[in-house]
Amino acid sequence: MKRILVASDTHGKNENLKKVILRNRPIDKLIFCGDGEGLEKTIRSLVGDECEIYMVRGNNDYFSQLPWDLEFELGGMKAFLTHGHLYGVSVSAGRILEEARSRGCGICFFGHTHRPVEEKKDGIYVINPGSLSYPRQMNHRPSYMIIEEEDNGRLHFHQAFVDR
Numbered sequence: 001m002k003r004i005l006v007a008s009d010t011h012g013k014n015e016n017l018k019k020v021i022l023r024n025r026p027i028d029k030l031i032f033c034g035d036g037e038g039l040e041k042t043i044r045s046l047v048g049d050e051c052e053i054y055m056v057r058g059n060n061d062y063f064s065q066l067p068w069d070l071e072f073e074l075g076g077m078k079a080f081l082t083h084g085h086l087y088g089v090s091v092s093a094g095r096i097l098e099e100a101r102s103r104g105c106g107i108c109f110f111g112h113t114h115r116p117v118e119e120k121k122d123g124i125y126v127i128n129p130g131s132l133s134y135p136r137q138m139n140h141r142p143s144y145m146i147i148e149e150e151d152n153g154r155l156h157f158h159q160a161f162v163d164r
């Protein structure tokens with residue numbers, strides 16, 4: 001079983017990310033949905049050399065050289081990773097879902113809204129871990145997601161929150 005951490009929108013405040021990484025070790029993969037504001041410079045030291053890292057830049061990653069979008073395989077499916085602001089996710093998930101579909105992806109990861117989402121829409125898993133630093137959902141609890149990938153590729157999604 002592989003353990004995958006999905007996080008987003010730390011905006012340079014990495015204390016909760018450090019807590020989450022320590023609490024959930026070992027982590028086999030880290031998926032970061034943007035707005036880390038310099039996080040790419042320190043992430044390897046946080047997760048270790050064995051962890052696969054997938055990161056994109058967000059609208060506040062001004063000096064980042066990270067890509068805007070990434071595609072990779074997860075659970076036998078093609079996954080699409082982006083921050084989301086270029087697809088209007090603050091208004092609706094319509095454009096980002098269409099982009100994921102056009103790329104042949106079965107999973108779409110994004111951030112930007114600072115609100116957690118875990119749903120399957122039109123056959124595509126839509127995943128937003130929320131924000132570890134500036135949560136905007138009703139309970140305002142910093143959030144992230146853990147995905148467990150079985151050896152056969154089956155995925156189990158677990159929305160998680162940081163204790164206050």
